[in-house]
Amino acid sequence: MQKEQISVFDMFKIGIGPSSSHTLGPWRAAQQFVQLLENLAQLQQVTQIKILLYGSLAKTGKGHGTDIAVLLGLSGDDPVTFDVDQIEPKIENIQQSRHLNLGGKRSIRFSYEDDLLFLMGSSLPFHPNAVTFQAFLENGKAVSETYYSIGGGFVVNDNGTSSAAKPEVDLPFPIETANDLLHWCLKTGLKISDIVMENELAWRSEEATKAGVLQIFEVMKGCLYRGCHTSGYLPGGLNVARRAARTNKRLLGDDVYHDYESWTSAIKQKSNSFPYTLDWVSCFALAVNEENAAFGRVVTAPTNGAAGVIPSVLQYLLIFCDKNSIGQTIRFLLTASEIGSIFKKGSTISAAMGGCQAEIGVSSAMAAAALTECLGGSQRQVLMAAEIAMEHHLGMTCDPIGGLVQVPCIERNTMGAIKAITASQLALQSNPDNARVSLDAVIKTMWETAQDMNSKYKETADGGLAVQIPISMPEC
Structure with missing residues (x-):
């Protein structure tokens, strides 16, 4: 690579x-x-x-x-x-x-x-x-x-280069693998998000980085809010009904709110039961990817097809884990970005190269790692969470019905979000010394799986659900 x-x-x-x-x-x-x-x-x-x-x-x-x-x-x-x-x-x-x-x-x-x-x-x-x-x-x-x-x-x-590439800089903590990242964390005692911030300083000031990350979060917030308040059917001919707004209405009833802040406050005050929390995590993920399918503005995280996982898990952290602060949001997104970059360097984040494991799988690993750091996990537990999340997405195919980023893509974001939370909880309750699979090992396995996967399962709509479901057939 x-x-x-x-x-x-x-x-x-x-x-x-x-x-x-x-x-x-x-x-x-x-x-x-x-x-x-x-x-x-x-x-x-x-x-x-x-x-x-x-x-x-x-x-x-x-x-x-x-x-x-x-x-x-x-x-x-x-x-x-x-x-x-x-x-x-x-x-x-x-x-x-x-x-x-x-x-x-x-x-x-x-x-x-x-x-x-x-x-x-x-x-x-x-x-x-x-x-x-x-x-x-x-x-x-x-x-x-x-x-x-x-x-x-x-x-x-054709040369494998980008005209939009950043100038090469001397990074204080060069990282190609998860083992490199862990090395720097153990050597310095810094959290993963702190390592990332130190590297970002090679390109711009800390203030500029924080402002840029918060701009990313603002777009995520806007996407979530629009998605949870827009009804109707998605374009493209599958007649897929948007479900996030319906779920939002069912969960909040006649509660009154006027913007994102009052909306999330109403969500938090309503309940903290497991079914209620689970419904909201799914609703957040549905909202983002329904917006994505409708040509809305989203944040690639790390792809558009998987854009709902990270905002959904971040909302879970902010609303249901009592971690609602600007600092936690920045820490979450910095940690997630580093895990995503390691996957890109060691494998792929392209479904056309690796199937859906490269999209939902990577986003779930990113979210699991970020959540674990924000909930107080050690650096090794953070990497363990990312490994657990990807391990259980290995081999996932990309088979969009009608070539649309709708079925099964939208629901897969809910699954990726829930797996991320589960992976985080498992890692937080585990001793990484007892782990048998490293993050680097699972990334290598993912790449080998991607190379072995039949091309019809790589975003071509030539196999899987794409050839089993008539185009005129609605999702539900």
Whole structure:
């Protein structure tokens, strides 16, 4: 595996659903291609653009909104700030006008049918999520670049590098494996979140890091609140009913609240029974991924398909564990990010490479570790919690019905959240000296499992539930 320096803001990205690898990644790739044209001083010479989608991007691209993402990226729109309510009208305008405003600066003719190609039978060897952009110029020449969306919104080109990569710095605590992380923790006595913060200081100030992490949390809060108060059916043709709002109403009844703070206060005051807590953990996870499936704004954690696990477990900590503080929130997200980065370095966070174990499994491990640290666990118990969570996701396939991030993806976030809490509790009640499986061992096993897994179970909708359930059949 290639060594890389991963920041908390690489693992947690603000974007738009429904997929980090099929939506956010291609969106970023399109932006990078426009920037390439500008750097070459050729943007104003472009007369035509062709987009070639390969492998998994082709097979499940429409269900994941890949076509929408690349068009918005080529138009110069950014997933962090673009108004999600304007997605549909803007795409309709591009299709009907048959024009694309490249980078917001160069209007060219564009045919959705002829210039955006889903090459279902073709796949490139480097990674299943590949997109090639071809720009034809006035002088008869062309500029072509291929990008790979390798999971979690990370994008690289044919050389395996990213034009959006951070400058390399000297990290005080270089980490490639869980054993490296444990080494630094034991040597310094620092908690995992403290190690992460020290590394982040190599890029920016502590104040800037904390502000950025809290911005991530603000987006999570907004997503949770919207998801728990939006009814109806999800787009895409499966007619999946949104359930989070219905659950929220059943649990709170006629309680009055006006915003996120008063809402969470009402949740906390109502009850602390096990069934009530369990229902809320599931509701939080459903809310986030229903928003994700509806092209809402979410935080990639570490992917969009698994975006509900970490916010759900964090809400559990803040509401039901009496740990509601800014400091705990920052500690939680810093710890989670480091566990996610170790998985990315040692295995994959791409379902197209490793199945759903790479998404829900990794997010569950991240959440379990973060919860364990915030509940007072030792550094070794934190790593043990991450190992337990992933151990019981090994081999999970990615088989989205209709190529949509809905069934079974949304419910899987509830399962990942509950497993994270269970893994944390097991680790907190255990002596890591007695553990027989290390986190590094489970990461290695996950990667080997990913390599052995049949490609039809890797986000292609060619196997599993995707071929067993008629498209017209509702979820419940």
